[in-house]
Amino acid sequence: MEKVLIAGISGGIGRLLARRLLADVEVCGVDSLPWESGPAEIPRYQVDLRKREFEDVFRKERPTAVVHLGSRRDFRGDAGRRHDLNVRGTQKLLEHCARYEVRKVVVISSGTVYGAQPENPFFMDEDHPLSGSRDYPEIRDLVEVDTLASGFLWKAPQVHTAVLRPVHVLGRFARSMMGDYLRLDRQPTLMGFDPVMQFIHEEDLVEAIVRSLELGLSGVYNVTGPGEVPLHTAIRETGGEAFALPEQLMRPAMRRLFGWKVVPWPAGALDYIKYPVTLSGRRFVEASGFRPLFGLEECFRGIRG
Amino acid sequence: MAGNNDGLLGALGDLIGAVVPLSVRELESEISDRMHKIPTALNEFGFDRFGLSPEEARRSLLPSALLYRHYFRVSTEGIERVPGGRVLLISNHAGQLPFDAAMLSTAMLLEAEPPRIARGMGEYWIPQLPFVSTSAHRMGSMVGTPENCTALLEDGECVVVFPEGVRGMNKTFDQRYQLQRFGTGFVRLALATKTPIVPVGIVGSEEQQPGIANLASLGRLLGMPALPITLGFPWLGPLGLLPMPVKYWIGFGEPITLEGSGDEEDAEVGRFVDLVRAGIETQLEHGRSQREGIFSG
Numbered sequence: 240m241e242k243v244l245i246a247g248i249s250g251g252i253g254r255l256l257a258r259r260l261l262a263d264v265e266v267c268g269v270d271s272l273p274w275e276s277g278p279a280e281i282p283r284y285q286v287d288l289r290k291r292e293f294e295d296v297f298r299k300e301r302p303t304a305v306v307h308l309g310s311r312r313d314f315r316g317d318a319g320r321r322h323d324l325n326v327r328g329t330q331k332l333l334e335h336c337a338r339y340e341v342r343k344v345v346v347i348s349s350g351t352v353y354g355a356q357p358e359n360p361f362f363m364d365e366d367h368p369l370s371g372s373r374d375y376p377e378i379r380d381l382v383e384v385d386t387l388a389s390g391f392l393w394k395a396p397q398v399h400t401a402v403l404r405p406v407h408v409l410g411r412f413a414r415s416m417m418g419d420y421l422r423l424d425r426q427p428t429l430m431g432f433d434p435v436m437q438f439i440h441e442e443d444l445v446e447a448i449v450r451s452l453e454l455g456l457s458g459v460y461n462v463t464g465p466g467e468v469p470l471h472t473a474i475r476e477t478g479g480e481a482f483a484l485p486e487q488l489m490r491p492a493m494r495r496l497f498g499w500k501v502v503p504w505p506a507g508a509l510d511y512i513k514y515p516v517t518l519s520g521r522r523f524v525e526a527s528g529f530r531p532l533f534g535l536e537e538c539f540r541g542i543r544g
Numbered sequence: 545m546a547g548n549n550d551g552l553l554g555a556l557g558d559l560i561g562a563v564v565p566l567s568v569r570e571l572e573s574e575i576s577d578r579m580h581k582i583p584t585a586l587n588e589f590g591f592d593r594f595g596l597s598p599e600e601a602r603r604s605l606l607p608s609a610l611l612y613r614h615y616f617r618v619s620t621e622g623i624e625r626v627p628g629g630r631v632l633l634i635s636n637h638a639g640q641l642p643f644d645a646a647m648l649s650t651a652m653l654l655e656a657e658p659p660r661i662a663r664g665m666g667e668y669w670i671p672q673l674p675f676v677s678t679s680a681h682r683m684g685s686m687v688g689t690p691e692n693c694t695a696l697l698e699d700g701e702c703v704v705v706f707p708e709g710v711r712g713m714n715k716t717f718d719q720r721y722q723l724q725r726f727g728t729g730f731v732r733l734a735l736a737t738k739t740p741i742v743p744v745g746i747v748g749s750e751e752q753q754p755g756i757a758n759l760a761s762l763g764r765l766l767g768m769p770a771l772p773i774t775l776g777f778p779w780l781g782p783l784g785l786l787p788m789p790v791k792y793w794i795g796f797g798e799p800i801t802l803e804g805s806g807d808e809e810d811a812e813v814g815r816f817v818d819l820v821r822a823g824i825e826t827q828l829e830h831g832r833s834q835r836e837g838i839f840s841g
Contacts, residue, residue, distance in 0.1 A: 466587050468591055
C-alpha cells in the first residue's frame, strides 16, 4: 500500500491533502508547526527539514511517495534564514527521497517563479525562463527550490518527480500571497493598472496533487484553474474595495513599510498587480486529464470563510 | 464595473456621451449592438481570457467611432474578403500616432459581418504605461510576442500586424506611401498556424501628420521608440499631436494562403513577405488613384 509523507502537513493545503488521501492510502506528515486537532491515524513529526530528525522519519515510516508543501512563503522574519530553510530543506528532502527509495515525489512550486514583467506573453508554458527574482530578489529561494526539484528529474530518473506550478490558490484554508491580499478590507492597487489574473480553488489544487501521485507523473507542470479575470474584478467579487494610488507613490512607500515590517510584502510584489502573469495549463491537462471542479465565483466566495 | 480603472478613453467616452446630441447616442447604440455580435468567447464576468471586455471597450470606442464617421470620414473597400476565423490583417503604418490602427479596428467592428475585434500587437513599453495598458487590454490588444499572436490565432481571432512598426509610423513626409522594411515574423506565424493573410492598404494616415524629422536617439533617452518632429509637434505642445482631417480609405485585398511549416529559410520567407507587400501596394495604388484630394474623395 502506498504511504504518502506530506512535508508541510500543518498548512491549509497539507491538511486538506492529508484528509483527502486518508481514505485510500497511509499518510504521515512533518511540519515545523503542530497540527493539534489532526486525525490520530496520521503520524506527525514536528521537525526542521534541514535536521537529522527529518531523515529519521524516512527510516521509520518508509514512505513510498512524498509531497513537498514545506516551503515558507511569508516574508516576515529573517530573509537569510528563510532562504536557508527553503533551499537546504528542499535539498535534504530530495536527497532522502533518493536514498530511501521513494518512488514518487510531488513538489509544489508556484506560478510566481516566472516573474511579473512587461514583456510576459499571455499563458506562459513550462519552458518560459524563471525570471521571478530579476526584479523581486526576495523570492530567489522559491525559484531555487523549483530549480532543485526540476534538476531532480534527471538526477534521480528512477523517481517519478512532478513539479507543480499552480496559479494563485484561493480558499478558506490555503495561505497565498494573493489570498492574503484579497482578504484585506481594502486593497491598494496601482493607478491605471488592472492585469488579468488566474486563480485555482484549494480543493482543485489538492485534486491536482492527488492526480500527480496516482499517475506517477514525471515533469514540470503549470496547474491552472477555471479562468482569468482582471484584478479589480477579483477584488470586487471577494468583497474587497480597491483604492488606487500612483505607482510613483506606492513603490517607495512599500519599500519603506516593508523595511519597518508594517506590510508583509516587499515592493517587488507590486509587479504582480501591475503586469499579467498567466500560465498555460495545457501540458498538465494533457498528462492528467485534470479539470477544475470549482468555478471562479466559488474561488472568490470561499476566501473569507 | 471597476470604475477607477477604465482608462482615459473610457472617461472621455462617457463625457462625450453625456453632452452630445442624438446622432452620437445612435452611434453609441450601434457600437453596442455590433459588440454583441462579436464571435469571441467570454467568461461569466464578461471577459475573454486575454482581458478583453466588450462592455468597457464599447465606451472606449465611441471617440474612435466619432473620428471614424465625422473626422476621417473613413470609407472601406473589400472588407467582405476578410474570412471568418483566424486571420492576419497586414497593413501599412504611418502618421506618427496610431490612428490608422484605431480606424482599422473601428472598421472591423462597424463594417465587417460579423463584427470582429481586430487584435492589436503592441510595443513592449505599452504595458508599462498606466491607463494605456488597461485600455489596450480591455480592447483586446496586448504585447506583440509570437506566443500571444499564436494564442490569439488558435482562438480563431483576427490579429492586426504592422510589419513596418515604428519605422513606418514615424517616417518623414517625403517617404509617404513608401513602405519601409518589413519584419518577417508574421509570415512565419501565418505558416506555422496556417492562417490566411489579408493585405490591407490604408490611404490617409500617410498624410495626417507630416513628419519633418525623427529624433529617435533623443526619444530613446526619454524611453520612447521614436521622437517625431512634425509641423505641429512639439511647437504647439499636445495640440500639435492632432492629426489633420484627411480622408481615410481602407482597402482589403484577397486573402493570401501560404503553404509551409514556418521553419523555412529567411530567403524563402522573404519571398512570401514580398508577396504580401505587393498586395498592400496594390491596395494603396488603387485607393490613391480614385481619391479626389487628400481631404476629400
